[in-house]
Structure formats: C-alpha cells, structure tokens
Amino acid sequence: ANMKLILIFAALIGASLCLETFVGHQVLRIKTKNEEEVKQLQLLESLEHLELDFWISPSAPALPVDVRIPAVSVQSVKAFLESQGIEYSILIEDLQDVLDKERQDMAESAQRQRSSSFDFGAYHTLDDINAELDHLASEYSFVEKIQIGESYEKRPLYVLKFSTGGSNRPAIWLDAGIHSREWVTQASALWIANKIASDYGTDESVTSLLDKMDLFLLPVANPDGFVYTHTSNRMWRKTRSKIPGSICVGVDPNRNWDAGFGGPGASNRPCSDSYHGPSANSEVEVKSVVDFIKNHGNFKAFLTLHSYSQLLMYPYGYKCTRPDDYAELESLGRAAANSIRSLYGTTFQVGTICKTIYQASGGSIDWSYDNGIKYSFAFELRDTGRYGFLLPANQILPAAKETWLGLKKIMEHVRD
Amino acid sequence: DIDDEGHKYYLELELEDVLDKDSTVSCTAEVLYHLGSRASAPDVQVTVHGELRSTQEADKEFYNWIRSLEKELVAENIPDSHGNIPPELEPIHLLAWVASGYVIWQNSTENTKFHLAQVQHVKQVKRSDEDLQFDFVVLLHEMVSQEVLPWEVTLLWHPQRGARVSQS
Numbered sequence: 367a368n369m370k371l372i373l374i375f376a377a378l379i380g381a382s383l384c385l386e387t388f389v390g391h392q393v394l395r396i397k398t399k400n401e402e403e404v405k406q407l408q409l410l411e412s413l414e415h416l417e418l419d420f421w422i423s424p425s426a427p428a429l430p431v432d433v434r435i436p437a438v439s440v441q442s443v444k445a446f447l448e449s450q451g452i453e454y455s456i457l458i459e460d461l462q463d464v465l466d467k468e469r470q471d472m473a474e475s476a477q478r479q480r481s482s483s484f485d486f487g488a489y490h491t492l493d494d495i496n497a498e499l500d501h502l503a504s505e506y507s508f509v510e511k512i513q514i515g516e517s518y519e520k521r522p523l524y525v526l527k528f529s530t531g532g533s534n535r536p537a538i539w540l541d542a543g544i545h546s547r548e549w550v551t552q553a554s555a556l557w558i559a560n561k562i563a564s565d566y567g568t569d570e571s572v573t574s575l576l577d578k579m580d581l582f583l584l585p586v587a588n589p590d591g592f593v594y595t596h597t598s599n600r601m602w603r604k605t606r607s608k609i610p611g612s613i614c615v616g617v618d619p620n621r622n623w624d625a626g627f628g629g630p631g632a633s634n635r636p637c638s639d640s641y642h643g644p645s646a647n648s649e650v651e652v653k654s655v656v657d658f659i660k661n662h663g664n665f666k667a668f669l670t671l672h673s674y675s676q677l678l679m680y681p682y683g684y685k686c687t688r689p690d691d692y693a694e695l696e697s698l699g700r701a702a703a704n705s706i707r708s709l710y711g712t713t714f715q716v717g718t719i720c721k722t723i724y725q726a727s728g729g730s731i732d733w734s735y736d737n738g739i740k741y742s743f744a745f746e747l748r749d750t751g752r753y754g755f756l757l758p759a760n761q762i763l764p765a766a767k768e769t770w771l772g773l774k775k776i777m778e779h780v781r782d
Numbered sequence: 783d784i785d786d787e788g789h790k791y792y793l794e795l796e797l798e799d800v801l802d803k804d805s806t807v808s809c810t811a812e813v814l815y816h817l818g819s820r821a822s823a824p825d826v827q828v829t830v831h832g833e834l835r836s837t838q839e840a841d842k843e844f845y846n847w848i849r850s851l852e853k854e855l856v857a858e859n860i861p862d863s864h865g866n867i868p869p870e871l872e873p874i875h876l877l878a879w880v881a882s883g884y885v886i887w888q889n890s891t892e893n894t895k896f897h898l899a900q901v902q903h904v905k906q907v908k909r910s911d912e913d914l915q916f917d918f919v920v921l922l923h924e925m926v927s928q929e930v931l932p933w934e935v936t937l938l939w940h941p942q943r944g945a946r947v948s949q950s
Contacts, residue, residue, distance in 0.1 A: 488864075489863070489864050549863075595863075596863075600859075600863045600900070601899060601900070601921065601923075601930040603928060603930075618928070633927070638927065638929070639927065639928040639929045639930070640927060640928045675925075723925075724925070724926050751897035751898075752800065753861060753865050754897050754898075754899050754923055755899060755923070756861045756862070756863065756864075756865045756899070756900060757865050758861070758864070758865030758866060759864050759865060759866075761865070
C-alpha cells in the first residue's frame with residue numbers, strides 16, 4: 367500500500383503547475399470514515415506543490431473536508447482518493463464557470479443600481495438617505511462618508527467628505543435639516559452632493575474648487591427629529607432630547623449654539639419650539655459639529671440650509687448690529703441671490719438675520735462667524751408660505767438647482 | 783404713531799391670483815394695531831383697485847358636487863407630508879386658507895407672522911339652509927416663535943354670498 371502511495375504521490379508531484387485562472391478547477395467534498403482517512407488527507411494537505419486549497423481542512427472523521435484542486439491535479443487526486451477507498455463528491459465541477467457567473471451577476475446588479483438610481487426629486491426616509499450616502503461614497507474615490515458623532519437617540523451623524531487630496535486643506539462646511547420639518551433641505555443636500563461629485567472633472571468651477579479645498583456636507587443634521595417627522599409629527603422642528611423636569615421634549619438646535627446663548631429670540635420654556643436648551647451645546651447634534659469644526663481648524667466657510675421664506679442671510683442674529691465684514695458679506699449675498707434668481711426667477715431677500723427675519727440668539731452662523739469663519743451664510747429655501755414646510759416634491763429639483771447656484775457663487779468667492 | 787391709539791400702517795399691495803399667476807390686482811390698505819397688550823384684532827380697511835377674476839363656473843361646480851355627496855365630506859392632512867393635494871380637494875384647501883385668514887387676522891400683532899401650515903382635519907356639516915359648512919382644524923405656523931398650533935374654525939360658504947366665519 368505504501369508503494370502505491372509513493373507512486374501516486376509522484377504522479378501528483380509531476381502534475382502540479384501554476385495557473386492564474388480557475389478554469390477546470392474542481393471543488394471536492396470528501397467524507398472521511400475514520401482517523402486513518404483523516405491522516406491521509408492531512409498528508410495530502412502537506413504536499414504544497416500540489417497547491418491544494420482546503421476550504422475545510424481535515425480534522426476529525428465526522429466533519430467533511432472541502433478542497434479546491436487545480437485542473438492539472440484533478441484526475442490524480444481523484445485516483446488517489448479512489449485507491450484509498452475514500453468517498454468524495456463534486457461540489458463544483460468548474461470553478462471558473464461559477465466565478466464568471468458571479469461576476470456577471472454583480473455587473474448586472476451594479477448596472478441596476480446605477481440606472482434605477484436614487485430619485486432626487488422625491489422625499490426619502492433616513493434609511494434611504496443613508497444608503498445613498500454609502501452609494502455616493504462607493505462610486506466616487508474622492509467622496510468619503512465619515513461619522514462625526516451620534517444623535518441623542520444614538521443615530522450616527524454622517525458627513526460626506528469631498529477631498530481630492532492634500533492634508534487638512536481649507537474647507538467648506540454645508541449642513542441641512544437641522545430643523546427636521548424643513549424637508550426640502552435634506553432633499554436638496556442629497557441632490558447637491560450628487561451634483562458636486564458628478565461635476566468634478568467636467569465642470570471647471572467645481573473641479574478647481576475641489577482641487578484647492580475640501581467640502582464637508584452634513585445632509586441630516588437632526589436625524590432624530592427627521593425620523594420623528596416621518597413616524598409621528600410632520601411638523602416637528604427640534605431635537606428629541608428629554609428635558610429634565612419637563613414633560614416636553616426637544617431643544618431648538620438653532621438656538622443652542624454658543625453665540626449670544628439665552629438672549630432675545632430664544633425661549634427658556636422647554637415646551638417652546640424655539641427653546642434654547644439648558645445650556646449652550648447641550649444638544650449632542652450641535653456639540654458634535656462644534657467639536658468637529660474646532661478640531662479641524664481650517665474651515666473658511668459655514669453654510670446652512672433651512673426652509674421656508676426664500677432668504678439669504680449672514681450674521682448677526684443674536685444682536686442687531688452689523689458684522690465687521692458687512693460690506694463683503696452683503697455684496698457676496700447679493701451676488702448669490704442673483705445667481706439663484708437667474709434660473710427660475712425665484713427671489714431671495716438678502717441681509718443680516720436680525721434685519722431680515724428676526725432677532726434670534728444661539729444660531730449656528732453667528733457661532734461660526736464669531737469663531738473666525740468669515741463666510742457664514744444661512745439660506746431659507748422655497749417657498750414663501752403657500753406650502754411652507756410641505757413643499758410639493760415636484761419643487762425639490764428646482765429648489766436644489768437654484769440653491770446650488772447660490773452656494774456655488776459663495777464657494778467660488780471663498781476659493782479665490 | 784397715533785397717540786392713545788396705536789400704530790397705523792398705510793400699505794400699497796399687489797395681489798397675485800394663486801391660480802392664475804399672470805393676473806394681478808393692486809390694493810391699498812390701512813391697518814391699525816391697537817395699543818396695549820390686551821389682545822384685540824387690528825382694524826383693517828382694504829380697497830381693491832380693479833377686477834377680481836370671475837370664478838362663477840368653478841364655484842357652481844364645487845357647490846353642486848358637495849351638495850350631491852351622500853356622506854358628508856371628511857378629509858385630513860391637506861397637503862400631505864409630501865406636499866400633495868388631491869385635485870378634488872384643492873377647493874377645500876383654498877377655503878381653509880380663507881378660514882385661516884380670519885384666525886390670523888384675529889391673532890395678529892406687529893410681532894407675528896402667520897402662515898397656514900396644513901389642514902389637519904376638515905369635516906363638512908350638512909345644513910338645512912343653502913350654505914355649505916366646513917369645520918376645520920388648521921395648523922398655523924407662526925414665524926417668530928416658530929410654533930405650529932392647531933386652531934378650530936368653522937367656515938360657511940355659498941357661491942353668491944361668499945365665505946363667512948361662523949361665530950358659534
């Protein structure tokens with residue numbers, strides 16, 4: 367028996383070759399009856415030149431052994447097994463066939479994903495939005511999805527980072543949906559993300575922008591509130607944090623920033639929709655952004671999307687005096703509003719928050735401006751009250767497109 | 783400023799027909815906000831300088847349709863979360879707007895800015911006279927406080943007699 371073994375092993379040694387594809391490779395499932403047979407297989411396993419690939423290694427008689435065998439060795443190995451009376455069956459007749467089919471399936475699936483792509487002209491759930499963020503990150507090498515923190519109810523805060531290189535390049539911040547009922551903003555942010563990603567390399571302006579700067583986009587700044595608008599109350603604005611000592615829930619995240627916190631234009635009543643919260647940055651959704659921006663240290667612009675009213679505003683909200691950079695911000699705001707109007711005739715009013723809308727303390731762009739980020743703007747998108755928060759989905763794309771022109775104008779100025 | 787009375791505003795307005803964007807009409811108005819914190823609706827005088835489009839046909843159609851319903855009309859969430867309004871409920875939405883206008887007028891000060899956010903609920907109530915009656919619960923969004931609050935308001939409407947808010 368040993369002699370036979372040696373002869374067959376010799377034949378096997380002669381048969382070993384190096385192949386790059388898996389044409390003709392077979393996968394066998396071997397059923398051992400006893401320890402002796404297990405030892406035979408372990409011997410086989412030790413013959414490295416055969417390049418046998420054990421998917422399940424021989425260990426105990428009761429367990430099957432799966433092994434991939436290169437084409438040239440298939441007949442020899444089978445002869446060996448048969449000579450030893452070891453039972454086997456063929457799991458895979460030709461591995462390359464299986465791999466070819468798998469590659470085809472994957473291509474078809476990817477094709478389906480690209481053509482039945484995300485409908486940017488419709489409103490989506492948080493899960494669908496997060497799936498699209500993954501899709502964008504996987505489709506574009508310069509787009510990365512990062513998590514900057516967690517909401518009160520432990521939902522991840524996902525930011526899309528657009529970066530074509532460099533190390534901590536000067537950056538632009540853009541967020542949407544800090545007030546959850548303002549659905550056109552999250553929807554527009556998705557469209558804008560896709561627009562920027564697909565325009566890089568083809569649009570001169572976007573290309574030169576991303577070649578010099580990084581962009582960080584937070585499409586759903588208040589995920590807890592957003593889910594709540596889907597499941598319970600479409601008109602919910604605030605976060606969903608529990609307030610000690612109150613039956614009411616939630617803090618207005620745009621009164622919670624450390625800029626004139628607690629001043630006029632914010633309520634100290636927990637049940638109010640403009641409740642500023644127990645202290646500045648008490649809301650984790652706000653703190654996460656503050657920490658991220660501070661740690662980055664190189665942001666040049668802070669842009670935030672709200673709805674409705676069609677306004678383009680710069681600081682201040684917490685006080686009714688002009689910022690030091692008033693002239694430049696006013697001029698840039700006007701230019702951006704003109705760009706917006708150029709598309710569909712939609713008019714945006716330009717001015718400081720206090721003069722344009724109302725005095726409001728603890729707002730995000732006041733914080734960013736007072737922390738050295740000069741180009742701080744807040745947009746209020748469509749409409750002016752006819753539908754308000756319930757903007758029909760057929761206006762999402764027009765709103766996103768015109769808003770993009772305004773954002774682009776500002777970003778170009780920041781870049782240059 | 784009017785001593786011992788309040789603040790008076792003189793306005794020149796352009797009205798745009800929501801259903802016919804090219805159609806505009808100019809108006810002048812005087813609004814007097816009363817002094818003091820005692821809630822009192824501002825005095826309003828409006829003059830329309832021009833003709834408003836006739837809606838006789840559409841009014842009659844809507845009126846006849848409602849009158850022909852076996853069961854009283856009931857509807858919710860107009861528009862829905864996605865901003866959609868079924869076409870046949872568009873007139874109800876417009877009537878809700880009118881009803882909201884009354885509530886807004888009654889609750890306005892120089893520091894409020896209201897919009898109809900959504901018709902949460904509407905129920906038609908059949909009447910023995912010729913008016914149509916709609917009991918609304920409307921959600922009004924107030925811009926300064928950012929509150930969205932429900933208000934109950936009952937509207938009576940008739941093609942010739944127009945819309946009136948029921949005081950009951």
